[in-house]
Amino acid sequence: MAVEAQQAEGDRNAAQLARMETRLRRRLTTGEPGDNPLDWAVDQINLAQVQLTRMRLTGRGEAGHLGLVLVEAAETARELGAGLIADRADQLLAAVRQTFPSSPA
Numbered sequence: 394m395a396v397e398a399q400q401a402e403g404d405r406n407a408a409q410l411a412r413m414e415t416r417l418r419r420r421l422t423t424g425e426p427g428d429n430p431l432d433w434a435v436d437q438i439n440l441a442q443v444q445l446t447r448m449r450l451t452g453r454g455e456a457g458h459l460g461l462v463l464v465e466a467a468e469t470a471r472e473l474g475a476g477l478i479a480d481r482a483d484q485l486l487a488a489v490r491q492t493f494p495s496s497p498a
Contacts, residue, residue, distance in 0.1 A: 394439040398446040410447040417443060431473050434466040438482050441466075445489055456493040460486060 394413070401409040417440040421433070441459045448454035467482035 395442050398443050402446045402450050405450060407447060407450055410443055410450065413443045414440065414447065430469050431475055431478070434469040434473075434475075434482070435478060437462050437466040438478070438485060441482075441485055441489075445485065445492065449492060456489050459489045463489070 394417075397413060398410065401407075401413070417436055421436050421440065425432070441463050444454065444459060445456070448456060463482045463486040467479040467486070470476070470479035470482065
């Protein structure tokens with residue numbers, strides 16, 4: 394998902410990012426059979442990546458909610474022993490804070 398987001402950003406393709414965001418939101422809303430809390434955490438991290446990329450590309454959007462989402466996703470991943478996934482959430486949170494320093498993220 395991060396690679397797709399980077400490609401869309403490089404192509405300046407906001408429509409692709411919007412489609413990715415819609416797909417992730419739908420998955421988070423409806424879920425899939427067999428989903429577990431780690432699936433939720435990964436989906437949240439991916440959605441945050443897409444939203445951050447879209448905000449960088451368009452210059453529009455509010456980043457404040459991304460902080461809470463990423464902290465919760467990281468904590469969930471840590472509780473489930475998925476340290477690398479938690480680290481990815483932490484890295485993305487640092488990117489949000491760097492990109493939007495005045496945001497409460």
